[in-house]
Each structure stands twice: as structure tokens, then as C-alpha cells.
Amino acid sequence: MHGVPEHPEQQPRSRHLINRRLVVSRRSRRSPLPRRGGRTLIGLLAASLALAAPAGASPRGNGDEALRNRLQELVDRPDGPPGAIAVLRDGGRVRVVRAGVAEVGTRRAPSTTDHMRLASASKAYSGAVALRLVDRGLLGLDDTIAHRLPQLPQSWGHVTLRQLLNHTSGLPDYSAAPDFIELIQAEPHRVFDSRRLLDFVTDDDLEFAPGSRYHYSNSDNIAVALMTEAATGQRYEDLLVSQVYQPLGLTRTSLPVGYQLPSPRLHGYDVEPGSRPQDVTTLFGASGSWASGGMVATPADFNTFMAGYAGGKLISTATREQQRSFVEGASEPAGPGSNRAGLGIFAYTTRCGVVYGHTGNTAGYTQFGAGTRDGRRSLTLSITSQVNQKNTPDLLAHLRDVEEDFVCALLGSPHKP
Structure with a gap:
């Protein structure tokens, strides 16, 4: 289903982008992809809180000014994003930093109430649903595809x-x-049957023995969502x-x-140095990424979710301990510091301490969200x-x-050693 572009004067380049930049979290190793100026042009689609502070509040203090300068450095790069916004919450205190x-x-600055695409940070939400059902005894972490989704390949x-x-399944992407x-x-703008996305790879064998190694795959969280539906008889939505x-009070x-x-x-852009940024906010539909990358939220809601998810508010202590059983593996794109993969969550070990969360990237957006253990x-x-690593x-x-500087500010250790 096609629609009228929001910026008709940019329509010719928008159509060109459709043919050259299908953006998601990782590229296929099986298909050669056209390139422009050394950058991958066709990637893979979809991986691509109710805050007390008013949306228009200005950051205060020398610490926030230093953080704002760091965001401004990104925006000022020839290949940098047109906008950036960070939300830091410490108990009841909320700080908003933007550039x-x-x-x-x-001249409108990014706001905590602007809607944006979460890309692969959506995988944390499917993780949250699954782990909540584990708590209720409706799903088990050792439940198999054969048991819950017998319609999928026997292999x-x-x-x-x-x-x-934790992306050790071996499912082809x-x-x-x-x-x-x-x-x-x-x-x-094609509307896919999101529950049939795995049909594209059901003729393929597993890429490796389950549990033998880490490999980030968008198929994993589609299967997670399908398992939650099979266990409850309810739609994932x-x-x-x-x-x-x-x-969590997410509205x-x-x-x-x-x-x-x-x-x-919050409009998303394709940025090419020397050219006007191209608005790609509505370039792709969300049905082709679904539970793997289709979520939309505001910075405020995203922050509230991360606090509740990373801190275990949504799940029991026992399930949280299982969630934090980590293997070596980075999110996509990699987050700050060293990365390890847990169950629907990553540990980011920075010079100032450890936070838990998820990243994501898709056409026009890159996301990082994390919270502390408590x-x-x-x-x-x-x-x-x-x-991402392939393109930029x-x-x-x-x-x-x-991101690491912001983690240090969050944890109260703003200065580099």
C-alpha cells in the first residue's frame, strides 16, 4: 500500500532510496549488495515513559552542558544525524539532553514526546513478554520449537x-x-503477514547446532512472539x-x-555528506519487521520501559537471574564498552560500570537504551x-x-580516567 510522501519536493530522491537502501540490522552473506561510495546500500529491513519533566525543559548544569556538547559533536559531523536526544533518569530526577x-x-528541537522507530530495541519488548509468561508458568525457557510451533521445520x-x-538458535535470518x-x-510499504515471515527461510536448515555459538538473527524474535501467541492463544500485540x-504505564x-x-x-533521515538529508521516516512499513524491529515509542516511554525491564520490575528475581546468564555477543549495532548477550537483553560493561539494555538501527534511526541492575x-x-558497522x-x-560518556553520567562517574 503506497501513500503520498510527506515532502513532495523530495519525492524523486525518495524513490531512488527505495531501490538502494533497504535498511536493517545486518546484511546477507548470501546476496551481493550494490554499494555507493563504499557504503552498503541495500541492507536488511528492521534491525533493522511517562516522564515527570516537561518536554520543553532545558538541560541545566555544567554536566548537562558537557553532555549536550557531546551530542552536538555528532550532529555537526558531515555524516552526522540531524537530531539527537538523550533521557537520563535517576529515581525521580529526569534530565533531558538534546542537539x-x-x-x-x-527549528524545533527533539522532544521526549516525539514518536520514533525503535528498530531492534523492539527485541527487548518481545523478551519482556516472553519472560513475563515464563513467570506465570505459561512458557518455559527450555520449551522447544517442536513443542510450541510444530508447524515450523522439523529440523x-x-x-x-x-x-x-540469546541468539544462539541457529535459525536462518x-x-x-x-x-x-x-x-x-x-x-x-508492502503489508506482510507478520506471522508468516519465517516462511522465507523454512526451506533452510539451521546455520549451526542450537546453543553452540552466538549469531544475531532477526528470525529469533519472530519465533519468540509466535511462541507467546501459541502459549496464550492471544495476539502478540x-x-x-x-x-x-x-x-509500566506506557501510553x-x-x-x-x-x-x-x-x-x-522525530523524523529519521538518510544522511550523505554534501547532500541535503533525505527524510526516510515513512520509507518502510513495520509489518516486515514486527516483533524483531517494528516498535514505535517516544523517548519518554522508551526510557520508562528500559528502567522497568533492565531493573527487573517486570519479572521475578528467579527469572531475572536466568535473563542475566550471558554469552559472548554484541547487540546490533554494538553498544558502549564490551557487549554480552543475555535473554532479550545485553550487558554493556563500560569504564564506569555495567548497564543492561538493547540497541537498534533502521532507516533513519539508531537507538540505545539501558538501565541499572536495580x-x-x-x-x-x-x-x-x-x-552501523557496515555503513558508517x-x-x-x-x-x-x-554513549559511554552518557553511561558514566548516569552512574555518577562523568570523567574519563
């Missing part, structure tokens, strides 16, 4: 929920499948409401089917362009350094 604009051509049958959540890429290239939105978080975002929105402190940092390695290194 740039929410929409190119305006996948021994894969467990635990292995799906549907978003790397040539047929999927061809369809999304031809029709970026409804489970998000009952298991995540309502317990501006959603999992859309189409390509539109609610207003107000959930008292949380941080989200959102920028309005896609940054230098910018990613800069972004990770900035």
Missing part, C-alpha cells in the same frame, strides 16, 4: 526459547532471504498491552502494521540517522564513545 532538530527545515525442532532469546529483499525493494504497556508505545508514525514525530537509573539515547564504522565508533 539539532526534530525535522530538517524547522528446527530442538531450538529452545532460551536460545532464541528471514531478513537476509533474497525473496524477502526482492519484495521489500519492489514495494517498501495484545500481549504487549497486558504484559508491558499497562504494568505512547505501539507496534504498527503500516508505515506511518503518530504525531508529533532499575533506579535508566538512559536512552536516540539519533535520527542509521549508524567511524560514526559508530564516535557514537559508542558518546
Whole structure:
């Protein structure tokens, strides 16, 4: 289903982008991808809180000014995002730091109430739903695909929920499948049957023995969501409401089917040095990423979620201990410091301490969200362009350094040793 572009004067380049930049979290190793200026041009789609502080509040204090300068450094780069916003919460104290604009051509600063795409940070939400059901005894971490999803290939049958959540399943990545890429290239606003996304790889064997190694795959969280539906008889979208939105009081978080975002929105951009940033906010629909990368939220809601999820407010102590059984593996894109993969969550060990959360990148957006072990402190940092190791390695290194400074500010250790 196609719609009228929000900026008709940019329509010709928008159509060109559709053919050259299908953005997600990782590229296929099986299909050669066209490139422009050394950058990967066709990636893989979809991986791509109710705050007390008023949205328009200005950051105060020397510490916040230093953090704002760090965000401004990103925005001022030739390949940098047009806008950036970070939310830091310490108990009841909320700090908002921002740079740039929410929409190119305006002077409006990014706001905590602007809607944005969460990309692969969506995987934390499917993890939250699954772990809540584990707490209720409706799912088990050692439940297998054969038991819960017998319609999937028999060769996948021994894969467990635990292995799906920590990306050690071996499931082939549907978003790397040539047929999927061809369809999304031809029709970026295509409405997929999200519950059939794994059909693109059901003829493929596992890539390795389940549990034998880590490999980030968008298929994992599609299977997680399908398991939650099989265990409850409820739609995943409804489970998000009952298991995540309502317990945390999230009122501006959603999992859309189409390509539109609610207003107000934080616009996402394709940035090419020397050219005007191209608005790609509505370039792709969300149904092709679903539980793996389709969530939409505001910086405020995203921050509240991360506090509740990282701090275990949503799950019991016993389940939280299982969640924090880590293996070596980085999120996509990598977050600050060293990364390890848990069950729907990553540990980021920085020079100032450890936080727990998730990252994500998709067309127009890169996300980092994390919280402390006790959930008292949380941080989200959102920028309005896609940054990853394949396309923008230098910018990613800069972004990770900035993220680490924000983690240090969150933990009360702002200065480098």
C-alpha cells in the first residue's frame, strides 16, 4: 500500500532510496549488495515513559552542558544525524539532553514526546513478554520449537526459547532471504503477514547446532512472539498491552502494521555528506519487521520501559537471574564498552560500570537504551540517522564513545580516567 510522501519536493530522491537502501540490522552473506561510495546500500529491513519533566525543559548544569556538547559533536559531523536526544533518569530526577532538530527545515528541537522507530530495541519488548509468561508458568525457557510451533521445520525442532532469546538458535535470518529483499525493494510499504515471515527461510536448515555459538538473527524474535501467541492463544500485540504497556504505564508505545508514525514525530533521515538529508521516516512499513524491529515509542516511554525491564520490575528475581546468564555477543549495532548477550537483553560493561539494555538501527534511526541492575537509573539515547558497522564504522565508533560518556553520567562517574 503506497501513500503520498510527506515532502513532495523530495519525492524523486525518495524513490531512488527505495531501490538502494533497504535498511536493517545486518546484511546477507548470501546476496551481493550494490554499494555507493563504499557504503552498503541495500541492507536488511528492521534491525533493522511517562516522564515527570516537561518536554520543553532545558538541560541545566555544567554536566548537562558537557553532555549536550557531546551530542552536538555528532550532529555537526558531515555524516552526522540531524537530531539527537538523550533521557537520563535517576529515581525521580529526569534530565533531558538534546542537539539539532526534530525535522530538517524547522527549528524545533527533539522532544521526549516525539514518536520514533525503535528498530531492534523492539527485541527487548518481545523478551519482556516472553519472560513475563515464563513467570506465570505459561512458557518455559527450555520449551522447544517442536513443542510450541510444530508447524515450523522439523529440523528446527530442538531450538529452545532460551536460545532464541540469546541468539544462539541457529535459525536462518528471514531478513537476509533474497525473496524477502526482492519484495521489500519492489514495494517498501508492502503489508506482510507478520506471522508468516519465517516462511522465507523454512526451506533452510539451521546455520549451526542450537546453543553452540552466538549469531544475531532477526528470525529469533519472530519465533519468540509466535511462541507467546501459541502459549496464550492471544495476539502478540495484545500481549504487549497486558504484559508491558499497562504494568509500566506506557501510553505512547505501539507496534504498527503500516508505515506511518503518530504525531508529533522525530523524523529519521538518510544522511550523505554534501547532500541535503533525505527524510526516510515513512520509507518502510513495520509489518516486515514486527516483533524483531517494528516498535514505535517516544523517548519518554522508551526510557520508562528500559528502567522497568533492565531493573527487573517486570519479572521475578528467579527469572531475572536466568535473563542475566550471558554469552559472548554484541547487540546490533554494538553498544558502549564490551557487549554480552543475555535473554532479550545485553550487558554493556563500560569504564564506569555495567548497564543492561538493547540497541537498534533502521532507516533513519539508531537507538540505545539501558538501565541499572536495580532499575533506579535508566538512559536512552536516540539519533535520527542509521549508524552501523557496515555503513558508517567511524560514526559508530564516535557514537559508542558518546554513549559511554552518557553511561558514566548516569552512574555518577562523568570523567574519563
